Amino acid sequence: MQGGARARLDGLLRARSIALVGATERSAWSNGAFANFGRLGYEGSIHVVNPKGGRIHGVNAATSCRALGQQVDAALLMVPMHAIEEALQDLHEAGIGNAVILSSGFAELGGDGADRQMSLAALARDKGIHLLGPNCLGFINFIDRVPIWTINLPTRLAGNVALVSQSGATASYIAEFAGRQGVGLSYIVSTGNEVDLNVARVVDYLVDDDATRVICLFLETSRDAQTLAAAAQRALSAGKPIIALKIGTSHITARSAQAHTGSLVGDDRVFDAACRQLGIIRVQSVDDLVATAGLLSQVQPRSGGVGVLAISGGICEVAADRAEAVGLQLAELSQPTRDALKQLLPDFGTPHNPLDVTGAAMLEPSLFASSIGVLASDPGVDLVACLYDMPGAPLQKYSEQVIAAVGTGFAAIDAQSVLLSITPRPVVDYSRLLAKHHGIAYVAAGVDRGLSAIASAQWWARKRGECHPLPVANDLPQIDARPATERQTLDYLASQGVPVIPARIATDAAQARSIAHEIGSPLALKIASPDIAHKSDVGGVQLNVSPAHAADAYRQIRVAVAASCPQARIDGVILSPMRGNGIELLVGIVRDPQWGPMLAVGLGGIWVELLKDTSLRLLPVTATDVRAMLDELRATRLLDGYRGGPRVDRNEVADVIARIGNAALALGPRLHSLEVNPLLATPGHVEALDGLTLWNDEDAP
Numbered sequence: 001m002q003g004g005a006r007a008r009l010d011g012l013l014r015a016r017s018i019a020l021v022g023a024t025e026r027s028a029w030s031n032g033a034f035a036n037f038g039r040l041g042y043e044g045s046i047h048v049v050n051p052k053g054g055r056i057h058g059v060n061a062a063t064s065c066r067a068l069g070q071q072v073d074a075a076l077l078m079v080p081m082h083a084i085e086e087a088l089q090d091l092h093e094a095g096i097g098n099a100v101i102l103s104s105g106f107a108e109l110g111g112d113g114a115d116r117q118m119s120l121a122a123l124a125r126d127k128g129i130h131l132l133g134p135n136c137l138g139f140i141n142f143i144d145r146v147p148i149w150t151i152n153l154p155t156r157l158a159g160n161v162a163l164v165s166q167s168g169a170t171a172s173y174i175a176e177f178a179g180r181q182g183v184g185l186s187y188i189v190s191t192g193n194e195v196d197l198n199v200a201r202v203v204d205y206l207v208d209d210d211a212t213r214v215i216c217l218f219l220e221t222s223r224d225a226q227t228l229a230a231a232a233q234r235a236l237s238a239g240k241p242i243i244a245l246k247i248g249t250s251h252i253t254a255r256s257a258q259a260h261t262g263s264l265v266g267d268d269r270v271f272d273a274a275c276r277q278l279g280i281i282r283v284q285s286v287d288d289l290v291a292t293a294g295l296l297s298q299v300q301p302r303s304g305g306v307g308v309l310a311i312s313g314g315i316c317e318v319a320a321d322r323a324e325a326v327g328l329q330l331a332e333l334s335q336p337t338r339d340a341l342k343q344l345l346p347d348f349g350t351p352h353n354p355l356d357v358t359g360a361a362m363l364e365p366s367l368f369a370s371s372i373g374v375l376a377s378d379p380g381v382d383l384v385a386c387l388y389d390m391p392g393a394p395l396q397k398y399s400e401q402v403i404a405a406v407g408t409g410f411a412a413i414d415a416q417s418v419l420l421s422i423t424p425r426p427v428v429d430y431s432r433l434l435a436k437h438h439g440i441a442y443v444a445a446g447v448d449r450g451l452s453a454i455a456s457a458q459w460w461a462r463k464r465g466e467c468h469p470l471p472v473a474n475d476l477p478q479i480d481a482r483p484a485t486e487r488q489t490l491d492y493l494a495s496q497g498v499p500v501i502p503a504r505i506a507t508d509a510a511q512a513r514s515i516a517h518e519i520g521s522p523l524a525l526k527i528a529s530p531d532i533a534h535k536s537d538v539g540g541v542q543l544n545v546s547p548a549h550a551a552d553a554y555r556q557i558r559v560a561v562a563a564s565c566p567q568a569r570i571d572g573v574i575l576s577p578m579r580g581n582g583i584e585l586l587v588g589i590v591r592d593p594q595w596g597p598m599l600a601v602g603l604g605g606i607w608v609e610l611l612k613d614t615s616l617r618l619l620p621v622t623a624t625d626v627r628a629m630l631d632e633l634r635a636t637r638l639l640d641g642y643r644g645g646p647r648v649d650r651n652e653v654a655d656v657i658a659r660i661g662n663a664a665l666a667l668g669p670r671l672h673s674l675e676v677n678p679l680l681a682t683p684g685h686v687e688a689l690d691g692l693t694l695w696n697d698e699d700a701p
Contacts, residue, residue, distance in 0.1 A: 505528050
């Protein structure tokens with residue numbers, strides 16, 4: 001984040017003087033906001049403002065911000081919606097450049113509310129005031145003890161995890177649960193309707209915040225996606241994980257989110273693809289969000305294998321099943337490691353991973369420490385996870401002995417280490433102090449979510465290891481071309497280095513016969529029309545046509561299309577040589593309203609709609625990115641000659657697809673979508689057989 005932008009957010013999130021505008025002891029919001037200063041131990045100046053003056057919250061109230069007569073960093077506006085304009089003018093005249101707006105009645109209502117929010121944004125820009133909200137609960141800076149927060153503090157446990165949420169109430173629930181799990185917070189920021197400050201800008205700020213090690217997001221939509229993408233790239237490079245919980249995976253949630261925030265929820269699969277590409281860990285529940293944050297707040301993730309141990313064979317089996325389900329890479333123990341474990345364990349013990357230390361550890365708790373040491377010495381183990389419940393009271397002598405042994409084992413190894421509870425349980429003060437005393441990273445989320453968190457950390461570490469800056473779309477040359485028909489699209493792609501099938505257009509049956517004899521091989525005939533996208537649906541395609549029957553096929557196509565689409569513009573019929581068997585792929589580019597141009601790759605022809613097996617990425621992409629997309633397809637084995645099928649060159653396929661993506665970007669923002677379906681991949685060649693472009697309505701050719 002640039003210095004000026006950071007300084008502006010510092011003025012808000014680290015405010016040393018705060019005005020409560022609209023303060024009154026009749027308001028629960030006002031009472032809560034004022035009480036939070038004392039609860040958190042705020043050491044700055046507190047001012048109250050009410051047009052009636054008097055004494056409020058034990059403080060003499062000024063009748064306006066101008067009347068305060070001193071510098072104030074930030075204000076909390078608790079005035080009715082209709083009084084916001086006057087309040088902002090007062091802030092401007094008082095030189096207050098930051099404000100949190102509690103008031104609702106804006107875009108979340110739609111219609112007139114959205115218009116009011118646009119006016120609010122324009123007014124704030126005109127007055128030079130930076131806004132958080134409206135319709136938000138505010139923020140809490142736990143590190144500097146600065147709360148502009150209008151309900152009870154959900155937790156007072158300070159730590160290194162920041163929570164940024166578009167829903168204030170949800171942020172409170174998440175923070176409260178995090179506190180019960182022993183996960184300390186650096187910030188909570190509720191962004192509400194995001195008329196000015198939004199999640200993306202706050203994330204960009206937190207990437208450079210020394211007190212924050214992990215950033216958690218609760219999202220209802222993706223505003224300012226480009227800023228979020230850039231911030232996520234910086235976070236990945238800096239080694240600062242971002243974990244996102246986003247709603248909107250169903251039609252029901254999409255409707256409720258629109259009613260709540262006044263914004264449309266984008267395509268969930270697009271957001272999922274963006275997370276994979278940008279290194280954002282996506283989770284599906286509050287429990288997983290907190291568990292993953294709790295792990296990453298204590299453990300620096302590595303990409304290698306994991307060694308797991310427990311005192312229960314059953315729990316080891318549960319862990320093995322769970323690891324496979326979540327894609328956790330358990331280390332395959334080397335023979336020297338197995339031999340060393342055999343020396344440690346009783347005769348009935350088995351040196352597996354996960355490792356059951358057996359009931360012998362009941363008599364000899366130090367078996368935990370020695371087993372940890374052997375597991376960590378294996379070259380395939382980057383992290384050791386011990387499954388055991390941290391005692392919650394000082395009356396469990398054996399458990400305390402186990403914890404001491406685990407701490408001894410963890411302290412003696414170079415691998416990362418963590419203690420996972422068997423089942424979810426609260427982290428009470430005694431548990432926290434015991435973990436701290438023995439230097440143990442402890443996650444009390446239970447085996448299921450604990451191992452899921454480790455799997456996410458593994459994925460993130462691999463992503464960071466392959467971290468490279470995304471190509472910049474603006475670096476690609478823009479081309480003043482607007483292909484509209486299939487042939488124009490293919491000709492344009494050919495000019496951009498994409499191999500395309502040769503073809504000619506006939507405008508009558510005789511010309512079709514002549515062209516067919518010149519080509520001299522079985523032909524594909526397709527209607528050429530800017531108004532017909534799915535040609536086979538209207539009888540506009542004839543395949544494997546011999547040159548002798550080309551004229552008849554031409555006439556049949558024209559009759560069928562005339563019957564189905566009498567108003568369609570017809571340029572003629574395209575004749576091209578038939579191609580042999582290969583793998584048909586779909587390559588599609590569409591402009592997402594939030595994230596911009598997206599690339600979709602999947603099986604082509606009819607299969608894309610039937611199987612819906614596609615992989616998505618933000619554009620631009622490299623050939624390396626495309627190879628990863630091909631690997632993600634459920635049908636990826638088809639590319640390698642599955643059951644005697646054609647084996648294609650993945651590198652050549654990836655290179656051609658990357659060129660198609662660049663060609664689409666070169667057409668500029670007027671392009672709505674570009675599709676090649678199919679892109680035919682054979683053992684010796686890759687070739688675009690069909691192309692389609694669609695343009696934004698106002699720019700349509």
